[in-house]
Each structure stands twice: as structure tokens, then as C-alpha cells.
Amino acid sequence: MSRPRDAAATKAALLDAATKLFGERGFDRTTVRDIANLAGVNQALLFRYFGSKDALFATVLTTQSRELLEDSPAEHLLRNVLLRMLEEKPRREDHPLYAVLRSSHHDSAADLVRRQLGEEYARALASLTDADDAQLRADLVLAWIVGIGVLRTMFGKEPLAGADRAEVAALVTKAASVLLEHTEPG
Amino acid sequence: MSRPRDAAATKAALLDAATKLFGERGFDRTTVRDIANLAGVNQALLFRYFGSKDALFATVLTTQSRELLEDSPAEHLLRNVLLRMLEEKPRREDHPLYAVLRSSHHDSAADLVRRQLGEEYARALASLTDADDAQLRADLVLAWIVGIGVLRTMFGKEPLAGADRAEVAALVTKAASVLLEHTEPG
């Protein structure tokens, strides 16, 4: 009884619950029992379908960011990521960055995934400039996005936390364009 | 035998070990046994002198923040803070920032860092511009500095983590000057 026998729905429920809890509490403070309860699923199924808590975390990160990266052409990536980060009610679970920030891992598969994500964002941003140090410039822009997320959601720093999205986005894109502009011929 | 009977030294050893480990691993991934071992102290003493792991964490943060004081002339503040954030090893006073970032819950800890960030840095940075939204601009610059620290020390993101300090500082100051410049009369 109880659950409909539907593996796909069960997996999805687990992934949703994990996404929410990892984003809100971080990896360590989220237990597999919490995830299973929120999903309304027996916790043994979590291991059947995802293998381990680490693997589930990795799956959460990759699926989340794939969507964002694929939906945004490079020239709009900065703005899109920024706006997502600046949403009125910061739905923490919405952005994998929050899960990453609240879970600092120096071992395990999750660390690898985090590295890959950073590379993907940086590569996309680096394509916006033809400067010699494009990669470094991209890292700096990425750092800015991360820092804004940290101050807003983890520290609640005012006035940034309560600032108007458009205003913030305008200031950041203006300043970041100094780093990401193409050199004009002539 | 073993330890000299010196409560003050024991407390100090525990506090030092806790400071180091909380900063490196965060609250959750640091165990009281780790702290006691690093301090060379029986773990029962940790509870005798600090009450609980939570209380020890709070003590670490408050103790450190009292040490955090840096006076730089406002015009050089950005550069000084930047260079400091780009140092190879984070300073002792920088640890509360990372300790909090690596520790997912602890609201009081977040309050502490927020207050420091606001009063120490943001106010000074805000004095660098006369724009209406000086505070917001200062927060954004501060967010950048924090983000750079996160990518370097927590994520080890390359090429940023291994980049030349001066080069990074040059790029950041150039882009940040867009936000912090004074409006020219006429």
C-alpha cells in the first residue's frame, strides 16, 4: 500500500526534498531520514535509487546547474545568474550555490562536482572577453556573484540584502563589463 | 601526571585548537574529540570549561572578533583589505568569516560577522564615494572581496587561487572604481 508503485515519481520526490533541504541546511545538517520523510518515501529507497547521500548531493548539484547553464546563452549568463540570486524571496533551494556554500567539503564526490560547476560557469563567463587573462577575469566575476549571495543570504547584510534587484544588477553588470569587455579593434 | 595542572593554559589550548579547527572545517565537521586531541587535553575538560560545543564555538567567535581591528586610511582601505584577503594563509582574524561560512546554522554567529562587516569595512568603503547609494555600492565591493576569499580559500578555484596578488588587485580596483568614484563637478 502507501506509496503508488512508481519509481520515477519516487526518485523525483527524493530529489526535490534533497534539493530543498541541502539548500536550506547544508549537507551535514541534512539527514537521509529528513529527506525521506519530506519526500514521503522509505529511506531505503534513497540508497536504492541514488547509492549514497554523497551521490544524491552530487546529483542535486549537477541537475540544478545544468538547467541554468543550458537556458542561458553566455552573453546573458551573468545577468540571469545575478537576477536569480537576487530574487525577492530568496528561495534558497533554487540555486545550487546555496547548497554548495552551506556544505564545504574537501573530500567526497561532491567536491568534484563543485569543481566542475565552477569550471563551467567560469568557462562561459570567460568566453565574453578576449583578454589574455580571460580565465582570471571570469573567476573574479564568479567570485562577485558568490560574494553577493553570501552577504545576502548567509549574513543578511543591509542594505544589500534588501536592495532592489534591478539596481544591483545594473551596478554589477556595469562594473563587471570593465573586466569582460571585448577589445575594440582600432 | 601528563598535563601540568594549569586551568588557564588548558582553556587556552582548547580555545586555540577550536579556533583552528572550526575555521578549517566548520562547526559540524569538527568533533570535540578532534579539538581535545589537538589541544592535548582530555575531552571532558572541554565541557568542564566551556559547557558545550556550541558555547565553545560562540566563545571562539567572540574572542576573535575582539581582535579584529584594522585602521587604514580610507583611500587605501580597498587595496589593503584586498591584499590581505589575497594573502596565502588566512589570518587569525579572518577565521570567523570562514568559520561561519563553513558552519551552516548558528544565527548569532551570522549576526556577529554581519555587524563586523558593516561597521568595519562597509562604512569605510562607503566613504569613498558620494553617490546616493554609497552604502549599497560599498556592500557590493565588500561582497566581491568576500567572494574572492571564498573562491580562493574554500574552493581553491584556479586560476584565481594561484593568481598573482598584484594582478588581481589591479583588476579589482579598476572595476570597483566604477562603483566608488566620486562624481566630478562640472
Add this chain to the structure above:
DNA sequence: CCCCCATGTAAGCAGTTGCTTACATCCGAC
């Protein structure tokens, strides 16, 4: 119809965690 396996469940295992307890031992006050 029946069999079989994908799906779901209940229970528990081994390791770790924060914290406590019961007990030695030292040292200063008297």
C-alpha cells in the same frame, strides 16, 4: 493463472557524536 521482479517496508547494525559520570591526583589553606 502464476511467476517474477520491480517496488516498497521494517528493522537493525556498526560507527560516531556530544556529553556525563565515577574516579584518581595534585596543591594550597589551615
Add this chain to the structure above:
DNA sequence: GTCGGATGTAAGCAACTGCTTACATGGGGG
């Protein structure tokens, strides 16, 4: 000296963790 509290030690407890196992069950293919 000796008494008592401050200091240090060893052991263990109860709860929680990720994960596994042994077992029900239902539905689709033969």
C-alpha cells in the same frame, strides 16, 4: 600533616548517523 576543592583521566551512555538486509506485495508478461 591533612583536608578539600580544583584539576586531570578513563570509561561509557544514549542518541543519531549512513547504510544494509530480510522480507512483503503488487502488477505485468508468459
